[in-house]
Amino acid sequence: MVARADHLTEPRGSVLHETSFRGETIMDQLVLFLLFAATLFVAWNGRRRVAIGLFFLTIALFIADYLHHATDPLTLSF
């Protein structure tokens, strides 16, 4: 359910960019919240190693989602 949108060519600010990626189901933050909720639940139910594994898997997806959303150029001038 988490997917990159490298194929998207519409400029920033277009209707397509602002609203959706047609033809794909992307529930990125929802999936991340679900996975961390699952991690907490698994941890509380005594599966320590599974919880830690799930945590790092979700962190990897978190970083991928961050890179996906961090597309705006930083207008810095040092």
Added chain:
Amino acid sequence: MLTPRHAVTLNALGLYAIAAILFAAFVFQIVLSELPCPLCLLQRVAFAALAVGPALNVRFGPRPSHYAVSLVAALAGAGVSGRQILLHVLPGDAGYGSAILGYHYYTWAFVIFVIAIVLIALVLLFDRQFEQAFDTRQLPVLGRFEKTAFWLVFALVAGNILNVFVECGPDVCPDNPTAYLMLP
């Protein structure tokens, strides 16, 4: 000295603090009618991630690996919130959303993640908390205080699942959301 029992209580307090932050985000979202952007939501995700370490410490007793989990989550959160600060750092940029006590949400988030990193580093200095966990493998006896802390955080993370679905639907969240997509 920080005994294992004290460490469990301290981690439960950490869970309450994370629950308070997630709850405050909901309150500001509803009261100010400001929808969180994708980077804002990622910061909330990072707070949910930050709860995993304390939850493990409360459930299994304090271990360095659990604090490492918290450090990774806090660094990820600081990275995302720091990025959003830089997006609005130029003079004249009004920032995203309202300012609370003079700072925007992402600035507060950055400050809190940095404070979390410092606190975790300080708590790691107390070795005595780890002795019992490795010697006896006894799980901590949990009272209502610790159980409530965990389920409060869990309920707020579950609330965020619902919130994201109502805001964005089965789709990617818009860069600048103005309405809940799943509400008429």
